[in-house]
Amino acid sequence: MSYNISITKVETSKVDALDFNNIPLGTTFTDHMFICDYENGEWVNPRVIPMGLIPTHPAAMALHYGQAIFEGMKAYKDTEGAPMLFRPKENAKRLNKSADRMGMPNIPEDLFVEGLKELVGLEHNWIPPTDGSALYLRPFMYADEPFIGMRAATHYKFIIMASPAGPFFSKRIKLWAEKQFIRAAQGGTGEAKAAGNYAAAIRPTELAKAKGYDQVLWLDAAEHKYIQEVGTMNIFFKINGEFITPELDGSVLHGITRASVIEMLRAMNFTVTERKITIDEIKTASENGTLEEAFGTGTAVGIAYIQEIGLEDETIHVSDESPIGLEVNDTLNAIKTGKLDDQFNWMTKVEKELA
Ligand SMILES: Cc1ncc(COP(=O)(O)O)c(C=O)c1O
Numbered sequence: 001m002s003y004n005i006s007i008t009k010v011e012t013s014k015v016d017a018l019d020f021n022n023i024p025l026g027t028t029f030t031d032h033m034f035i036c037d038y039e040n041g042e043w044v045n046p047r048v049i050p051m052g053l054i055p056t057h058p059a060a061m062a063l064h065y066g067q068a069i070f071e072g073m074k075a076y077k078d079t080e081g082a083p084m085l086f087r088p089k090e091n092a093k094r095l096n097k098s099a100d101r102m103g104m105p106n107i108p109e110d111l112f113v114e115g116l117k118e119l120v121g122l123e124h125n126w127i128p129p130t131d132g133s134a135l136y137l138r139p140f141m142y143a144d145e146p147f148i149g150m151r152a153a154t155h156y157k158f159i160i161m162a163s164p165a166g167p168f169f170s171k172r173i174k175l176w177a178e179k180q181f182i183r184a185a186q187g188g189t190g191e192a193k194a195a196g197n198y199a200a201a202i203r204p205t206e207l208a209k210a211k212g213y214d215q216v217l218w219l220d221a222a223e224h225k226y227i228q229e230v231g232t233m234n235i236f237f238k239i240n241g242e243f244i245t246p247e248l249d250g251s252v253l254h255g256i257t258r259a260s261v262i263e264m265l266r267a268m269n270f271t272v273t274e275r276k277i278t279i280d281e282i283k284t285a286s287e288n289g290t291l292e293e294a295f296g297t298g299t300a301v302g303i304a305y306i307q308e309i310g311l312e313d314e315t316i317h318v319s320d321e322s323p324i325g326l327e328v329n330d331t332l333n334a335i336k337t338g339k340l341d342d343q344f345n346w347m348t349k350v351e352k353e354l355a
Contacts (some may be wrong), residue, residue, distance in 0.1 A: 005118050006047045013125070020128045023166040028160040030123040030135070034115040034139050038105050038156035046111060048118055051161065057146035061153040068195035069098040070140035070263075072299045073256075074165070075120045075127055075350070078338025083124045083135075083350040086336050090256045095120065095139060097254070098192035101205035103152040104141060112139065112158075117350045119160050122350045132167030132333070142195075151315075168300065172307035172320075175217040175230060179277050183228060183251075185221035190228070190251030197213050205231055215296075215311055219279060220251070227277045233296030233304060234258035238284060238324060240290045247274040257297040257332075263344060264328050279311060286316045294318045295325040303329035 002324040010031045018028060029051050036046040062068045071091040076084050092112035099106050102153040116137060120127075139160045143153030179316045181204040184190020189197055201216065215231035227246050228236055234255040236245045243265050246256055265272045285291035294306040303325050334340035335347065 003046050003114050005114065006045075007118070007122070008047070008049045009122070010050045015125045018126075018164065020130060020133070020164070023128065023133070023164050023283055025166070026163060028164055029127045030119075030164070032122055033162075034119045034121060034160040034333045036107070036111065036115065036158045038158070039154075041105075041230075043105075043107060043111060043158065048122060051343070054157070054159075056144065056305075059146035059148055060142075060144045061147055062142035062144065062195075063103055064148070065143070065150060065153075066194070066196045067102050067143035067153055067156075068140070069095060069102055069104065069193055070138060070195065071095050071193060072290065073116075073137045073139070074299060075137060075162070075338075076134050076336045076338075077124075077127050078347075078349075080338075081129075082338075083120050083127055084336070084338060085116060085120065085348040085350060086115075087256055087260070087346050088116055088348055090259070091139065094193060094254060094256070095141065098194060099141065101189055102194055104143070105156060107141065107158050115139075115158075115160050117348075119162060119181040120350045122354055123162055124350070126164050128164050128166065130167060133186065134165055134336075136165040137161075137165045138163065148175075165300075168302070168332035172305045172350060173214040173296070174212065174307055175215055175309045176211060176213035177217045177219060177227075177309050177311040177316075178204055178208070179219065179224045180204075181216075182221040182224075183216075183218040186250060188221075188251060191248070191253060192254060201231060211310065217279075217309055223277050225280070227279055227282070228252050229255075230296045230298075232300060233298035235296050235306075236261065236294065236325075237277065237285070237291065238293035239285045241270075241292070243270050243272040244277055245272065245274055255297055257299060257302065260332065260344070260346065261297050261328055264331060265324075267343075268328075270324070279309075279316075282318075283311065283314070283316050283343070284310065286318065291318060293325055295322055302332060329345065
């Protein structure tokens with residue numbers, strides 16, 4: 001289906017003022033954003049307009065009851081400079097899964113992808129040309145109905161904004177295995193990319209950073225024993241030649257990088273098992289020398305190599321090298337930037353200036 005997306009362009013782009021070799025993290029936004037409203041049971045008025053403030057009623061339900069969900073993805077340039085999106089339909093599907101859990105309306109996948117294409121086509125000059133850089137895209141949905149009372153809202157906004165992101169220099173990271181706070185419990189919202197999940201993670205992450213760690217390694221809520229995921233990444237271990245990653249048990253985000261890495265590793269003839277993994281199993285594997293690699297996977301970083309895990313007053317040494325992780329990361333980056341054949345059929349090309 002084709003949507004009638006109206007376009008209002010800025011008079012002068014701000015892109016010339018950006019130093020692509022020194023992009024400030026998360027504070028630069030492109031000239032435009034995509035917006036769509038949900039009223040009377042349908043999505044209406046899809047439009048691209050200049051990036052700017054949105055009038056918000058103080059009783060907007062997202063501010064009080066937290067109906068707010070989001071996605072994170074990136075646009076890249078191929079070798080000829082054409083903008084490309086990585087698996088955008090998967091983000092649309094995941095947003096709708098989050099919406100289902102949070103009592104919010106689904107957005108048609110086609111509208112999600114068309115909105116992305118329209119925005120990225122218009123903003124293609126904002127995609128950083130430097131290796132490892134990309135245009136970060138943030139599709140999100142929130143309840144903007146002014147109402148005091150506990151029920152699903154009837155008005156929502158779906159917005160996509162874009163922010164150029166510089167290269168991420170992968171240093172080996174240190175994780176703190178969290179035994180006091182939890183991220184997600186069975187039956188909770190862990191599988192949704194809901195804003196509240198991140199709010200609840202802020203304080204534990206700050207405490208972990210104060211102890212010298214980069215991110216939290218979340219353990220299960222009931223026993224603080226099983227590994228779930230990392231702050232904004234899923235996690236993989238290589239033990240005795242086999243890759244293992246926590247199963248998607250309802251409390252782990254279905255990472256799109258996770259799914260892609262599983263497919264790539266299997267294509268490389270590795271065994272990848274999705275199952276429950278205890279933190280003690282990782283400690284034992286580290287002690288007996290069978291823990292060969294560990295890395296996190298996510299849109300922001302691609303693959304982040306894990307050096308050690310703090311567990312109460314002990315340190316689990318993980319690895320100084322991640323040859324397979326490195327190979328997978330390089331291959332993934334090359335596919336995303338059109339340097340390697342898109343053998344998995346993951347990339348969606350965007351026409352420049354669709355408008
Ligand atoms: C909690 C959490 N887990 C995992 C991921 C990785 O997901 P993806 O690979 O889709 O970016 C993210 C990032 O979106 C995240 O926020």
